[in-house]
Amino acid sequence: MTKAPRAGHVKTRLVPPLTPEQAAQLNVCFLRDTATAIEQACGSQAAGIGVYTPVGLEQAYIDILPPKFQLLAQRGDGFGERLTLAAEDLFRCGFHAVCLIDSDSPTVPPNIFAQAVNLLSKPEDRVVLGPSDDGGYYLIGLKRNHPELFEGIDWSTERVFEQTRKRANELELEVALLPNGYDVDDRASLRRLSDELLDELTPADVAPHTRGFLAALLKAEGKIFASP
Numbered sequence: 001m002t003k004a005p006r007a008g009h010v011k012t013r014l015v016p017p018l019t020p021e022q023a024a025q026l027n028v029c030f031l032r033d034t035a036t037a038i039e040q041a042c043g044s045q046a047a048g049i050g051v052y053t054p055v056g057l058e059q060a061y062i063d064i065l066p067p068k069f070q071l072l073a074q075r076g077d078g079f080g081e082r083l084t085l086a087a088e089d090l091f092r093c094g095f096h097a098v099c100l101i102d103s104d105s106p107t108v109p110p111n112i113f114a115q116a117v118n119l120l121s122k123p124e125d126r127v128v129l130g131p132s133d134d135g136g137y138y139l140i141g142l143k144r145n146h147p148e149l150f151e152g153i154d155w156s157t158e159r160v161f162e163q164t165r166k167r168a169n170e171l172e173l174e175v176a177l178l179p180n181g182y183d184v185d186d187r188a189s190l191r192r193l194s195d196e197l198l199d200e201l202t203p204a205d206v207a208p209h210t211r212g213f214l215a216a217l218l219k220a221e222g223k224i225f226a227s228p
Contacts, residue, residue, distance in 0.1 A: 001074070001086065002031060002050050002103045004057040005064070013186050022217065028064055029209040030184070033106040035065050036209075041113035045121070047095075051086045080150040083140075091145045097121070098142050099128070104183040105138040106207040107196065112178055116141045119176045127168045129161065130178040134189075136160040138181045146171060194218075 003010050011023035018026065031050075038048050050065050052058070053074040061071060072093075075085040083100055090098045097120035099113070112130065119128050120141050127149065128141030135158030140149070148171060153163050168175045184193045196202055197211040198218065204211075 001083070001100055002052050002061075003027075004052060004054065004060045005031065006057070006060075011185070014184075014190055017187060017190070026210070026213060027103070029207075029213045030103055030106040031061075031064050032209040033207040034101065034103055034108070035069060037108060037110045038101070038113050039066050039068065041110035042117055046099075046117050049090065051090075051100075053082075079155045080153055084147045084150040087142055087145055087150075088147070096143070098145075099139055100141075101139045102183065104185050105132065105181045106184070106210045107193070108138060108181045109206065112181075113139075115178060124174065126174040126176055127164075128176045128178065129165065131161050131180050133180055133182040134158060135162070136183065137164065138183065139178060140164070141176075146173070 005024045005027040007020040007024040009024075010027040011018070012020075014023045014026065035048060035050075038046075042048065048066065048069040050061055050069055050071045051074055052061065052071055055073045058071055061069075065071075072086070072089060074082050075089070076082040086100060087098050097117075099116050099120070101108075101113075108130070116128050116130070116139060119126065120143055125143050127146070128139065129137050130139035132138050136156075137160065142149075146168075149164055149167050152167075153160055165175055182189060182192065184190055193210070194214050197207055197214055202211075
């Protein structure tokens with residue numbers, strides 16, 4: 001799930017400490033790292049799709065997403081409606097299972113996406129959830145289209161994950177959980193990301209595009225976080 005990386009339109013909660021242009025560049029890095037991890041994890045078992053908005057900015061993704069990725073325009077107004085319609089459209093494309101993945105969690109490694117694919121390839125209907133530390137989720141995987149999972153959810157709150165799990169239980173769906181991740185959408189989570197990626201002990205293959213951007217920013221400006 002992605003929004004075209006335009007300055008002033010993406011990652012606006014990171015401005016400041018970043019400028020609108022830097023926030024858009026960081027968003028590009030997030031997309032590259034997430035798409036690369038998906039491609040590495042899935043191989044021939046799955047296809048990568050950029051479910052994007054707004055229509056008319058398809059060219060923005062040419063140098064961002066891997067060549068094998070396809071694009072599918074988002075429909076709907078609110079976030080829940082966009083997720084609902086994205087799942088519906090992807091199942092209509094003929095996929096046997098669907099993972100909706102956010103573009104705010106660049107440190108999720110390929111093996112986690114591979115785990116989601118493996119869980120969705122097993123018999124019996126289920127929902128796969130990747131919980132985020134802020135109470136949401138970075139991934140929801142479906143074997144069948146269940147629009148009820150996106151109804152009545154308090155989006156952008158710490159209740160999203162638990163409400164979704166409760167809804168799945170009401171539908172008598174097995175819930176398979178992936179390891180926790182975290183979204184990067186405010187100053188505190190950006191600091192957490194920077195501390196993780198600029199630590200010499202963090203493996204070099206974790207979010208390399210994002211790491212390179214943050215390292216260059218630190219070198220150029222001497223700091224990433226301006227004073228509040």
